[in-house]
Amino acid sequence: MSTTDQPGPEPAYAARAAALLRAAANDLKRNDSAAEADLGLPPGTFAEYTSGRQPITWDLIGRAARVWPLNERDLLPIHDDTTHGLRMVRAKESEASSRIIERGGGPYYEYRDTAMSRLASYRPEWIRMLRLVEDDDPDNPAVNWNKGHLLYQFTYFVGPVNYYYRSDGRSYCVEMRTGDSVWGLPFAPHSFTARSDAEPAYILALTYGGELTGDSQRELSAFGRAATGALALPLGDHGALLRSIMAGRLMTVGELADRSGLTPDRVAALCAASTRADWSELVVLADALGVSVRELVAPHTTTEADVRIQPGRTAPRWAYPGDDRPAYRFTQLASDPLHPHTTSLEVEVLTSRPDTALPATYQHQYLYVLGDEPVAVRWRHDGEQFDGQLEPGDSGYVVPGIELRLSAAKPTRLLMLRISGAATPDVRFALGAMRPDAIGRYVAEDRLWY
Ligand SMILES: [Fe+2]
Structure with a gap:
């Protein structure tokens, strides 16, 4: 990707790396001399690293990951590639990233990168449709499908673009025009073609990982497929969510009934049904479980066949x-x-x-x-x-x-x-529980914990 402001020497990055090392040693309750003994460092040198006077090296990170129960990436900060909080990508830079993607033995899309940042999960592309069709048949052999991808995709349409999507073995085609948009779930196969070459036919395909990529994906891929599948919560199923919270707290129907004042039959019925409890019931259940009401309310989706078309x-x-x-x-x-x-x-x-x-x-x-x-x-x-x-x-x-x-x-x-980035509402509420001076230490730990 072509950029005008690649991160060069970045003092803030080195300072964040130093703070992460200090925070990791604090979490493991290692003072400087204990850390030096663990990491095989000469006495007096740990403070050189945590103060930023010595740069943190791959060798040091590798040693820490071997002797301490942490991962290399726990000691690696992320880069800030913005200039004063913004990153602008010019149209000509996007044009310079142009590449033609072939499908089915011929040119299918022209891709151009638009503004991405190392701070966010966006992978937004400008994509021109090079395959021309004359119908809205999803089974048209000129249409080449992808296999779907992990990232969520928001798509904005410009011009006469056909949008194809597939769910549960059924294929669909919708004739889109400028101003139409669609939001799609991960791994839904899709494709795009142009109905005319008399006017521009392109999309802005704004893919992003949101909370699905980053730490959550790394943690879940280490657990494996079965364990990750068991963590999946069905959308709109309040009973399944209540059962999950109860299991986490080793709570029984009888105990929850006792504490909440609901009858055991009613608690059992709420666990078994996908419907939401009445508000007054949610309040007493949340109170009995020691959680907020929002933990007992399952979100729903308005997608149909994995997409929401607007x-x-x-x-x-x-x-x-x-x-x-x-x-x-x-x-x-x-x-x-x-x-x-x-x-x-x-x-x-x-x-x-x-x-x-x-x-x-x-x-x-x-x-x-x-x-x-x-x-x-x-x-x-x-x-x-x-x-x-x-x-x-x-x-x-x-x-x-x-x-x-x-x-x-x-x-x-x-x-x-x-x-949203990694700072989900849970994280933001946790920040809200901190004193203002603690937030400074959260973003850049600079001292021993005692
Ligand atoms: Fe896509």
Whole structure:
């Protein structure tokens, strides 16, 4: 991938590595001399590493992973490749990443990378359809299918694109046009073709791993297929969720009935059924189990055949901050309750109220300029204000917590996809339980624990 701002020497990375080593030694209750004895280091040198005066080497990480019950990656920080919290990728950089993918013995797609960051799980591609079809037959032999992939896929359509998807052995084809969108579950086979070559036919295929990749995938792949399968919770099944929480707490139906005041028959019925308990029952059950009500409520999905299609013409639209002289107009694109922290929007940047802030969000943000006019971007990072510009076809990545102000001399449109990172609500509530000075130590441990 072509970039203008590859991470060079990055002092913050070295400091984060030093902090991880200190935190690992703390977790294992090793002071400096115990750590030196374990790692075979001369006396007095451990502090050189944890203070950042000595760079952490592969050799040291390898030794730590051999003698301590941790993994090499536990001592490896991640790179911040943003500039003041943003990473912009120009249309010409995307064009330079162009490659033609052949399927079925001929050119099928042209792929171009758009803004990715080492901080987020996005793998967003601009993809042009090179295979032309004249019908909407999912069994058309000119259509070449993939086998599906791990990443979630949000797709935004531009032009006459046919979208094919397959679930439970049934194949479907939907004729898409500009503004339509779809959200798809992992491993659902799919394909795209063009119905015409008289106008552009392409998609923005915004794939992302979200909470499925990273640590969770590494942990589960070590457990194996059977153990991972046993951890899967059925969507919308409140009884299965209650049984799982009870099993984790070694709770019996009789004991839970005693504690909650519900009858044993009612507790057993709630365990057996997928339907949700009444709110008053949820409150007493949660209290009896010592958990929050949210732990007893199973999310549902609105996907059908593994996908959720949102036609542009029926998509909800609203003005921001209100109908009176709005700065932005939003169109809600395909999403699903299974991913409550994913937000997909078409953003119209209007001209009547420039420099209106979009409130900071906990999500990672991806932007792509769909319109023919540039967008000015103003943002604040670490108390400083910055300005940039996204031209048509440019894309951007924005770290969580940034307040963005988008303005344009002429109205223009962006695609926006916001996703959650590793900081799930559980993590964010845990941060909320910390004192402010503890948050500083959480992100960069700098001292011995005692
Ligand atoms: Fe895909």
